[in-house]
Amino acid sequence: MPRSNAHMWFVGPALILMFVILLLPIGMAGVLSLTDYSLGNAGASWVGLDNYEKIFTRSTYAKMFGATFRYVFVVVPLSVGLGLGAALLIHSTKRFGDLYKTIYFLPVMAALIAMAIVWEFALHPTIGLVNSTLEQGCGTFLESWGWFAQGCERGFPLWLTDRKYAIWVVSFIGVWQGFGFNMVLYLAGLTSVPRELYQAAEMDGAKSSWDRFRLVTWPMLGPTTVFVVTISFIRSFQVFDTVEAFYPQGGGPSKSVYVMMFAIYEKAIQQNLMGIGAAITVVFLAFVMILTIIQRWLVERKVHYT
Amino acid sequence: MTDLSMAPSGLAGRSTFRFSTTETLKHVVLILGAIIVLMPFYVMVSYSLKSPAEIMQNTGGFFGLQEAFRDDYCIKLGNAVADCMVTPAIYNYTTAFAKAPLLRYLLNGVVITASIFFIQVLVALPCAYALAKLRFWGREAVFGLVLFCLLIPVHAIALPLYIMLAKLGLTNSYAALVVPWSISVFGIFLMRQFFMTVPDDLIDAARMDGMSEFSIIWNVMLPTAVPALLAFAIFSVVAHWNDYFWPRIVITGNRDLFTPPLGLREFKGDADGDNFGPMMATATIIVTPLIVAFLIAQRRFIEGITLSGMK
Numbered sequence: 001m002p003r004s005n006a007h008m009w010f011v012g013p014a015l016i017l018m019f020v021i022l023l024l025p026i027g028m029a030g031v032l033s034l035t036d037y038s039l040g041n042a043g044a045s046w047v048g049l050d051n052y053e054k055i056f057t058r059s060t061y062a063k064m065f066g067a068t069f070r071y072v073f074v075v076v077p078l079s080v081g082l083g084l085g086a087a088l089l090i091h092s093t094k095r096f097g098d099l100y101k102t103i104y105f106l107p108v109m110a111a112l113i114a115m116a117i118v119w120e121f122a123l124h125p126t127i128g129l130v131n132s133t134l135e136q137g138c139g140t141f142l143e144s145w146g147w148f149a150q151g152c153e154r155g156f157p158l159w160l161t162d163r164k165y166a167i168w169v170v171s172f173i174g175v176w177q178g179f180g181f182n183m184v185l186y187l188a189g190l191t192s193v194p195r196e197l198y199q200a201a202e203m204d205g206a207k208s209s210w211d212r213f214r215l216v217t218w219p220m221l222g223p224t225t226v227f228v229v230t231i232s233f234i235r236s237f238q239v240f241d242t243v244e245a246f247y248p249q250g251g252g253p254s255k256s257v258y259v260m261m262f263a264i265y266e267k268a269i270q271q272n273l274m275g276i277g278a279a280i281t282v283v284f285l286a287f288v289m290i291l292t293i294i295q296r297w298l299v300e301r302k303v304h305y306t
Numbered sequence: 307m308t309d310l311s312m313a314p315s316g317l318a319g320r321s322t323f324r325f326s327t328t329e330t331l332k333h334v335v336l337i338l339g340a341i342i343v344l345m346p347f348y349v350m351v352s353y354s355l356k357s358p359a360e361i362m363q364n365t366g367g368f369f370g371l372q373e374a375f376r377d378d379y380c381i382k383l384g385n386a387v388a389d390c391m392v393t394p395a396i397y398n399y400t401t402a403f404a405k406a407p408l409l410r411y412l413l414n415g416v417v418i419t420a421s422i423f424f425i426q427v428l429v430a431l432p433c434a435y436a437l438a439k440l441r442f443w444g445r446e447a448v449f450g451l452v453l454f455c456l457l458i459p460v461h462a463i464a465l466p467l468y469i470m471l472a473k474l475g476l477t478n479s480y481a482a483l484v485v486p487w488s489i490s491v492f493g494i495f496l497m498r499q500f501f502m503t504v505p506d507d508l509i510d511a512a513r514m515d516g517m518s519e520f521s522i523i524w525n526v527m528l529p530t531a532v533p534a535l536l537a538f539a540i541f542s543v544v545a546h547w548n549d550y551f552w553p554r555i556v557i558t559g560n561r562d563l564f565t566p567p568l569g570l571r572e573f574k575g576d577a578d579g580d581n582f583g584p585m586m587a588t589a590t591i592i593v594t595p596l597i598v599a600f601l602i603a604q605r606r607f608i609e610g611i612t613l614s615g616m617k
Contacts, residue, residue, distance in 0.1 A: 007440045010519075025466035093336070113550040245574070
């Protein structure tokens with residue numbers, strides 16, 4: 001059927017939807033970011049780069065970038081590192097590997113909003129499990145640790161409402177939720193490392209397990225790592241559920257947890273400031289796209305598809 | 307003779323059971339990790355079974371004592387005290403369903419997740435087939451576009467999508483929850499890669515039999531693609547059942563349209579001391595379906611979720 005135009009019917013709907021749902025909004029965000037548009041107003045005036053200037057000069061947005069980057073640069077290395085660590089340990093144990101794998105993967109499956117609410121309970125200063133567990137350590141050797149002794153004396157931190165801890169606690173929950181995903185990807189990567197390589201490395205004098213890891217496992221996991229790091233970046237840039245659950249207004253103590261997705265939500269949806277919301281969207285998209293392009297470039301340099 | 311043949315296996319058996327410091331150390335680390343990972347799940351299920359007093363005082367172990375307690379709300383309604391004694395676990399779970407239309411939320415969740423998946427397949431499958439098996443002008447360009455669109459996280463463009471829907475008067479509708487997800491470029495990419503591996507002979511034979519291109523997709527390609535489709539289904543269902551951000555934006559106020567995550571969030575908004583138990587029960591109910599499905603079909607789930615990593 002060389003003259004058939006069936007393909008138009010097959011590709012057409014997808015193509016139209018791609019334009020309307022994915023490409024058009026990017027253009028819209030770009031245009032809106034140069035205006036002071038808000039829903040319900042008849043028109044909008046052109047404000048040029050004002051919105052971007054605000055984003056890069058005002059202290060609120062400095063806090064936004066601060067919170068986002070703190071979160072991302074805690075969650076990405078830790079969730080990748082713990083994912084790799086867990087995968088290596090599970091891969092090398094003889095027993096119960098599947099059990100650990102199942103347990104570590106559970107948070108990936110659970111609705112993050114539900115688990116955020118549970119964490120809020122666990123971290124509750126008076127009825128929470130975390131602080132009551134810590135209190136049980138009072139009077140033991142743990143008190144020799146200055147921080148712990150202080151906690152016993154004056155009470156343990158109000159994790160989520162203390163400016164000193166909030167962003168790190170939220171990041172911790174991000175790591176808790178995400179490292180199982182990375183672990184599974186690394187486990188898939190580990191099973192595909194050929195056994196002969198280890199034997200060859202051993203013959204060449206790689207005696208310790210560190211040598212074997214450094215010379216064989218790590219290089220062979222290169223493509224997996226590139227992928228895992230990128231996807232962790234993209235996922236952690238998009239953090240929203242925990243922040244909204246803990247701090248429905250304002251982004252945490254002194255805006256210390258004011259991440260970008262929450263800022264978009266607050267400015268555009270809650271306050272109807274579409275222009276500034278669109279500008280944050282554009283900056284956000286730029287970050288994500290640059291990251292993905294770097295990933296693709298790294299992958300294509302190393303791996304060649306046939 | 308028997309002795310000789312038994313000896314090696316006996317030795318091997320002993321060596322696997324031998325105490326090893328590194329092996330033990332590994333398990334210690336892994337178990338510690340498991341405790342931290344499981345802690346919130348423990349809190350969630352445990353609190354969903356306990357009475358308010360037990361939650362406040364942190365007593366009663368995992369299951370609580372299940373002693374009947376007085377439901378003040380019931381007394382306020384003018385019932386006798388004796389009629390208002392309730393068992394914590396039963397009280398928590400019945401309140402979860404009674405206080406908010408949780409059943410409705412769950413149904414919404416099922417309807418929305420299922421619609422999203424079916425529309426995604428309906429759009430993606432023909433496109434993937436055309437990209438993999440048909441030769442037409444502009445095919446490379448379309449595929450290039452698909453690769454570009456893979457870069458775009460839909461959550462990130464929520465704002466312009468919201469404006470579009472608002473302009474069309476579609477916020478607070480099922481359409482608002484489903485339409486933005488109708489196109490899955492990831493689905494197209496995935497199915498295209500899968501269709502590339504289907505032999506051309508199969509399609510040629512179907513054409514010889516006089517099948518139309520359309521029925522080839524649904525009667526020849528679809529059945530061969532079941533494994534990939536299943537993986538995609540898991541990927542899609544998990545993402546949208548758990549999604550909170552998008553429903554939060556397009557559904558404002560109209561409780562009839564709430565998805566389970568929104569329902570839970572609403573519950574939290576007006577929870578006071580007595581409602582912690584029912585709230586945890588709600589959380590348990592929302593999280594359970596996927597967790598149970600995952601425990602039953604672990605391998606498939608892990609494949610489905612990590613699929614994106616196997617490009």
